Amino acid sequence: MKLHILAATALACLAVPAAAQDKDGKVAEAKAYQPQIVTTRHSGSFGGQRINYSATIGETILKNKDGVPDAAIVTTAYIKEPRDPSRPVTFLFNGGPGSGSVWLQMGAFGPKRVAIPSDARDDGAPPYPIVDNPDALLDVTDMVFIDPPGTGFSVLLPGGDPKNYFGVQQDARAVAEVIRRWLGDNGRWNSPKYLGGESYGTFRSAAVANQLVNTTYNDVGLNGIILISTILDYSGRAESPGNEVGYITTLPSLAVTAAFHGKAPAGDPSVIAETARQFALGPYASFLLKGQKAPAEERAAVRRRLAQLTGLSETYLDQTDLRISPGRFYKELLRDRGQTVGRLDTRYTGRDYDNAGEGPDNDPSFFGIDAGYTAAINSWARDSLKFKTDREYQAIGRSVRPWDWSTGDSDQYVNVAPYLGTALRENSGLRIFVGQGWYDMATPFFGAEYSLSRTGIPQDRTSFHYYDSGHMMYVRDEDRVKLSRDLRQFIRAR
Template sequence: MTVRRLLLAGALCALAPALPAAAQDTPAASDANAAAPREIDPQVKAKTMTGTFGGERITYTATIGETVLEAKDGKPEAVIVTTSYVKTPRDASRPVFFLFNGGPGSGSVWLQMGAFGPKRVAIPSDARDDGAPPYPLVDNPASLLDVADLVFIDPPGTGFSYLTEGTDPEKYYGLTEDAEAVAAVIRRWLNDNGRWNSPKFLGGESYGTTRTATVVNELEGSTFNDVGLNGLILISTILDFAAREPTPGNEMAYIVTLPNMATAAWYHGKVEAPSAPAIAEEARRFAIGPFAAALLKGQDLPAAERAAVRAELSRLTGLSEEYLDYADLRVTAPRFYKELLRDRRLTIGRLDSRYTGSDYDNAGEYPDNDPSFYGIDAGYTAAINSWTRETLGFETDREYQAIGRDPGRQWNWSLEGQGRNAYLNVAPYIGRALRENSGLAVFAAQGWYDFATPFFGAEYSLNRTGIPQDRIEWHYYDAGHMMYVRDEDRAKLSDDIRAFIRKQQ
């Protein structure tokens, strides 16, 4: 694919005249992410603003713009929207941090409006739901603009980004295909902003950590246009998918989620321990030791050993020995969400097990929904639309896809001949990048209460052969998948990453 030049050099580093909305916002032919025009002039909107970040007063240019990816014959195939925040005047010696969210199919709204953008949406910090609008959009002193320029990327099918009519989704919706598109956008942004020799950081959340691994493979694994990086920032890491799939016979799924069950049970008063880190460490040792040995013995597990493991499993998880016996010591995460607080007629969250919800009835095996998602999503959706449309002036009739369905439904999970259900593991890409770039380091952030990307699973995936351990930093937070929803952890996450960026320049 080729990339049409998007941003023109100028005093604001990223300014170009915008096409009238009527010419650029052709309604979707079949779905919210499709558009028909053969020729597309990219829309770019920019504003100069000021704010205080990390205690420093910063003037910056906020730019939301479209990058058009074309086929070899010049036909526009995808329009990818980036939102960048660049300190003015431009300083090419400053680091630039490229960010995206996960899904696949998730827009960058979560990291942009929740953690690192200059503005954030104010939602409850104590695991209560966000209620009804209005949702305050407030200054975000935790933004990283004092240490790096920020570029938020919405891959095709997420945010306002879309595939043009007639484009085959198979060209963009997949592990490698998505990475190629994101890498192309990053290279174009470096070209257009004169930032090839700036320190560079790449990172994401959830599937965004998977994308980080595949994109670093595209950027640093390429011999024709190599892009060196200083740091990878992984927030709620998922690299080894097989380790968390509870398919029959895969015992690792139960091993890596056990520590999460212990921290959730501790938080809700079902087990006793001095702290979440303390119960997590107890559970880690038991999970990789007696519990793993018991599961691997299968039906040869002696009765006495089974009884001892069942008793300790009950102590760590807060579940009854009877329930554990019925489950043959193998409790899936969805069953745990429903069972832990059944006596209180409550369920717990998947993204953040601090959250609780009430189901239609209390008799089911699985929760009706995830209270840690429906408890925050409305506030974020309102914030990103208000900020991009009303403040930055982006003009479009397309809906912002906070969680776009099309990419996930059509995603190609195969990688070098390995399908997702066979054994999908992108951690070796990070190992290779670390081995071949002595200046690269990894920052890994995990929440104690995150079942979507369990912390023990993340630790396991980055502790395998071929991955240097001396340049991986681990940081833990007293919240879940999106630890930044908690005020104290948003500040801690920001300070931790700020220190990491300064160290890696």
């Protein structure tokens, strides 16, 4: 027995130094990490102007509370030459959480873009054309695309703790630090400044704005926040029993989709959307809030109108208790044609393994574009911008899971719209641009309208703009041109 005890004690003594050595090794490796920063020079025509610009792709090293490097954040900055510190600068990112900035960079605002089909067809096989992008915003603003940890080429360094980065507030703090560092390193503290995000990137924009203004005395004043395909309040996404908000805020998107595919009367999507809004806010909301106390004649009238708007049969609507979840809608709308509709963009259609399921196998509006974008960002960053790495570019990364959704406010569901209300109330020069696609079911336009019309959010400096496509409205050529034009006006109007 004594021998066993002595042996166990010896092993325990050996384990501590081994763990310490492992930790010391990771710390040493992290401290030795050398960030890569590469600048190349280019020229292009943007907004009708010929512009010389530099492209700098590089890593910003963030440190933990002990001063040890634990994350390498990659940014790609496009700066008009010669440099002008009075020019606006716009910080851009995508969403996910877990998405790299490839979508906005290679689809909408970067100096090059990938030319995939504009008419809701899939992108097919390579090679994918990488072309000049005259719709890039370099004539009105410098741009810095940010890939938060776990997205794009950005990574945690050895010993880096995911809990310090993979969450609403942690992510926002990291992005805010990168922005502050960039402003200092590039002499741009007094430049007009804009934040721009897509999808969860809009959620991040609100959280980052809160970090830049309300958490330190080193405030960063903002001129504008650009929200593209907006999600600020997750109550509309929660398909929990008893939560009726999502059924109300998605109904107008169902209606314009049904009309697009010939399942409901055709017309101008803005007119169809307004008709559906009024029904959703009135008879439909009233019916849902009454629950099982709604009388039979009211139920029949609502069911009849729902069928007219959504293209679904009254029999099917009865089976869903007049509550249409998006996942079911994607499968059911065109079931008689053997097709599904997309989530990110409901103009897209796909075919499943069979036609019997309740939901689609996949999202045809994502697999219809993802290969082209991934090829484009790797080719552009590695070959043209000369960024050398053996890391894979994370266009939609899973490495950020699990994600900490806490905002630090107890007894509150996840909603960052109040951050924007505070920012607007405390900065009279701040304006908000909201861009929404009619055919976006991932972040429905009525959900954005709902979240930004709540109490405490000034309405006079928020402008909405709508596009005849989906979540990534810039995929459609006409909408990319319109989005670019709308944003030029927004930035020039400061």
